[in-house]
Amino acid sequence: MGKAATGAGGLLPERHPTADFFVCDIFDAAPKDDLASMEHPIFSLSTRPDRRVLSYEHNGSEIEITPSVKGRATIHDKDILIYCISQLMAAMNAGRDLSRTLTLRAHDLLVATNRDTSGDGYQRLRDAFDRLAGTRITTNMTTGGIESTRGFGLIESWEILRHSKGGRMISVTVTLSEWLYRAVLSKSVLTLSREYFRLRKPLERRIYELARKHCGRQPEWTISIATLHKKAGSAAPLRVFRAAVRKMILANGLPDYALAELPGDKLCVSRRDVVLEPGADRGPVLALDIHDAARLLAPGADVYALEAEWRHFWVESGRPRLGNADRAFLGWVKQRVAQD
16 A cells, blocks of 8 residues: 655654454445435544534435533544454455444554553543444335334443552453444455554545545546535535645545646545656546446446456557446446346
8 A cells, every 4th residue: 555645744743563354334234224324424533522413415315423421432533443454354354253243442443543552542442432333324225115114232231340449451352233234244245454543534535435445446536615515524614624624635644546736626635655747647537426327237336346347458459439438337337137
């Protein structure tokens, strides 16, 4: 993975060298009736308790995110889920038995996520678990004239064991929600750079996630600032958000990806390991909502992996001129699904 720029990027010090981890794409990994949640950010970017109840509607389904009195789970709290999923993926790849309940060494969790292992580490970890368990997601789906509404939390339960009288933490036990556990079983995961845990600002982490998800193996990905503002889940006014993105462009501190502002109030995300010559053929341009259509054709599939495969197929076919790139991609997906 490409290294991020240091210095201007303001990366946290790398406290503990670690390996790369897997991250679950929560929206894609949710059961099919929860596809509406894909476009809505679950985790708060605020550094203060975010107690807003968020509602969103997408493709006829509704999703509501309700925090506890301690606030909605934050993007930094998500580190715990990333670590849990990395452990489950490692166990799966090694052929070991899996369970929704994981017992982890507290020190390992803190080290792997680049957190401080001393001081108030216990209280911070406890607060994170409280927010994760307290954040509830409610969504509905209508099938055959019957509407089904259900709710679930980001985690089901947790426990921290430590030596008495303020002693050090010994172990952490986490029971993941069934929907998140299914995501692991279906391998609906993406690999993150370990430098993700060194990003200081919540917005940097969120935009890195979006870049990793949407850019993927493509050389670049373009999105309007207004749409990025919505996807990021920022509570700041659009003008303030735009200014923050411009600072990120100047800082050039994201792992793996570079940012550039384009005319028309757009942002271009490009992979650092891909160099495009001026005027080079950048490949077919797809609509921003094309992945929603692809999911209807290939339920449960990693549509970004399918897109990468299709682009490789397009290159191997001699880069033919496409009259309608969206139609060509969806047609290929349909044939791909029929072959499986």
